[in-house]
Amino acid sequence: xxxxxxxxxxxxxxxxxxxxxxxxxxxxxxxxxxxxxxxxxxxxxxxxxxxxxxxxxxxxxxxxxxxxxxxxxxxxxxxxxxxxxxxxxxxxxxxxxxxxxxxxxxxxxxxxxxxxxxxxxxxxxxxxxxxxxxx
Amino acid sequence: xxxxxxxxxxxxxxxxxxxxxxxxxxxxxxxxxxxxxxxxxxxxxxxxxxxxxxxxxxxxxxxxxxxxxxxxxxxxxxxxxxxxxxxxxxxxxxxxxxxxxxxxxxxxxxxxxxxxxxxxxxxxxxxxxxxxxxxxxxxxxxxxxxxxxxxxxxxxxxxxxxxxxxxxxxxxxxxxxxxxxxxxxxxxxxxxxxxxxxxxxxxxxxxxxxxxxxxxxxxxxxxxxxxxxxxxxxxxxxxxxxxxxxxxxxxxxxxxxxxxxxxxxxxxxxxxxxxxxxxxxxxxxxxxxxxxxxxxxxxxxxxxxxxxxxxxxxxxxxxxxxxxxxxxxxxxxxxxxxxxxxxxxxxxxxxxxxxxxxxxxxxxxxxxxxxxxxxxxxxxxxxxxxxxxxxxxxxxxxxxxxxxxxxxxxxxxxxxxxxx
Numbered sequence: 001x002x003x004x005x006x007x008x009x010x011x012x013x014x015x016x017x018x019x020x021x022x023x024x025x026x027x028x029x030x031x032x033x034x035x036x037x038x039x040x041x042x043x044x045x046x047x048x049x050x051x052x053x054x055x056x057x058x059x060x061x062x063x064x065x066x067x068x069x070x071x072x073x074x075x076x077x078x079x080x081x082x083x084x085x086x087x088x089x090x091x092x093x094x095x096x097x098x099x100x101x102x103x104x105x106x107x108x109x110x111x112x113x114x115x116x117x118x119x120x121x122x123x124x125x126x127x128x129x130x131x132x133x134x135x
Numbered sequence: 136x137x138x139x140x141x142x143x144x145x146x147x148x149x150x151x152x153x154x155x156x157x158x159x160x161x162x163x164x165x166x167x168x169x170x171x172x173x174x175x176x177x178x179x180x181x182x183x184x185x186x187x188x189x190x191x192x193x194x195x196x197x198x199x200x201x202x203x204x205x206x207x208x209x210x211x212x213x214x215x216x217x218x219x220x221x222x223x224x225x226x227x228x229x230x231x232x233x234x235x236x237x238x239x240x241x242x243x244x245x246x247x248x249x250x251x252x253x254x255x256x257x258x259x260x261x262x263x264x265x266x267x268x269x270x271x272x273x274x275x276x277x278x279x280x281x282x283x284x285x286x287x288x289x290x291x292x293x294x295x296x297x298x299x300x301x302x303x304x305x306x307x308x309x310x311x312x313x314x315x316x317x318x319x320x321x322x323x324x325x326x327x328x329x330x331x332x333x334x335x336x337x338x339x340x341x342x343x344x345x346x347x348x349x350x351x352x353x354x355x356x357x358x359x360x361x362x363x364x365x366x367x368x369x370x371x372x373x374x375x376x377x378x379x380x381x382x383x384x385x386x387x388x389x390x391x392x393x394x395x396x397x398x399x400x401x402x403x404x405x406x407x408x409x410x411x412x413x414x415x416x417x418x419x420x421x422x423x424x425x426x427x428x429x430x431x432x433x434x435x436x437x438x439x440x441x442x443x444x445x446x447x448x449x450x451x452x453x454x455x456x457x458x459x460x461x462x463x464x465x466x467x468x469x470x471x472x473x474x475x476x477x478x479x480x481x482x483x484x485x486x487x488x489x490x491x492x493x494x495x496x497x498x499x500x501x502x503x504x505x506x507x508x509x510x511x512x513x514x515x516x517x518x519x520x521x522x523x524x525x526x527x528x529x530x531x532x533x534x535x536x537x538x539x540x541x542x543x544x545x546x547x548x549x550x551x552x553x554x555x
Contacts (some may be wrong), residue, residue: 057296058422059292060292061370062291062370064368074283082292084296091417094416
């Protein structure tokens with residue numbers, strides 16, 4: 001069985017690492033890690049650690065939150081920013097963007113450099129480390 | 136690319152829909168019966184409903200919205216069509232379009248001559264947080280949703296990418312909603328069949344009745360830019376940039392081409408059908424276009440042998456205002472980056488050079504997600520047959536197109552219809 005799935009993805013985030021995978025056959029890299037290369041169907045993939053550096057590709061400041069984010073303390077009065085980040089190694093990923101002025105969403109600039117950071121959420125068995133980025 | 140054709144022709148000979156809206160006490164099967172009855176009445180020459188051989192029902196999530204799985208046989212039963220095969224088709228908000236395509240393919244295969252395609256969704260029984268959570272199951276639960284993305288959030292992110300790439304401002308998104316409310320005001324089936332001006336007037340009257348200060352807005356755009364009247368949902372998108380939570384159903388009757396005139400003298404022929412899939416939003420080469428929409432459109436145009444400029448009537452998937460702008464570019468009506476300018480210049484209005492969503496679109500007509508793809512076909516049916524009443528486009532429109540998106544473009548289905 002492959003070593004890569006969402007369990008290994010979140011386990012790596014728990015160690016404050018971004019671990020993707022690289023196809024040994026064609027060299028394509030994936031984040032989140034894939035168990036099979038969808039480009040060439042290679043099945044030998046190796047773990048590759050990403051730098052966590054990237055740039056902002058798209059974002060939104062979200063006022064009407066889903067249940068999980070409401071439980072994390074967000075609502076209309078306390079909105080948060082969700083983003084698509086392009087990692088310097090190429091792949092893009094969805095993550096929360098922190099350390100920006102959500103009250104002035106126009107001030108958040110697409111293309112600006114961002115760096116990975118790690119958020120702890122949930123308690124007991126549902127405790128998990130989430131990927132986020134900050135300027 | 137090989138141009139794929141249907142192995143035999145398929146015609147649309149009947150179409151009906153329930154009113155779209157919020158209907159407490161009515162389940163999806165009640166709404167489906169309403170759509171079915173209107174479909175029956177639309178078949179001018181009449182027919183015995185027992186001639187229907189199979190059903191394909193588009194539905195996103197009756198499981199979570201109504202605590203009801205296995206919905207298609209229930210629909211068959213409620214319209215007296217058991218024991219015919221009844222299958223639910225699920226591609227999120229593109230479920231209706233995908234069901235239509237399966238109905239087309241089933242007839243083209245030669246297995247069936249007469250097929251009922253339906254779309255249903257009953258969304259308003261749940262509180263808004265659970266509706267948001269349910270819709271979010273159409274996104275990637277492992278890698279999109281944990282970032283905090285909601286559907287408005289995902290489309291808002293595309294909006295920020297579009298703004299950065301092409302210089303559009305949020306004002307132009309609001310103009311899409313304004314335009315669709317102008318159209319929906321002429322559609323008796325629309326959930327919000329009111330112009331923005333009508334809504335402003337209603338707000339003033341309501342305030343006066345309650346003895347509250349009467350709000351004043353200089354014009355519709357001032358209303359739409361007022362945070363109290365039109366709150367931000369996911370910046371840059373506001374409430375009036377988002378399609379509503381809706382209940383509704385739609386039904387269409389498909390038959391093999393050779394049978395069409397037994398049912399009506401004015402059948403529509405399904406001359407193009409395309410469908411494509413895609414990965415999560417972060418795995419696409421672009422954030423300002425839906426690759427699946429371009430692919431589905433290419434397939435449909437090639438099958439039909441027509442160009443974007445040939446199309447007379449267009450219903451696109453405006454789940455959010457930015458989605459309509461991107462759709463008009465993906466479908467080839469405007470160059471990439473020019474869709475927002477077309478809106479600003481009024482080109483997509485009913486009287487413009489390229490009218491978009493004469494029904495009011497999902498924004499004004501309503502968006503019962505699994506029904507929407509079939510609901511779009513109802514507008515094409517009416518417009519191409521000259522039955523669209525006050526919103527009828529002039530010039531005897533002959534070709535119509537529907538564009539139905541699931542998720543943020545993990546699915547797109549495009550169909551082209553012709554009146555001969």
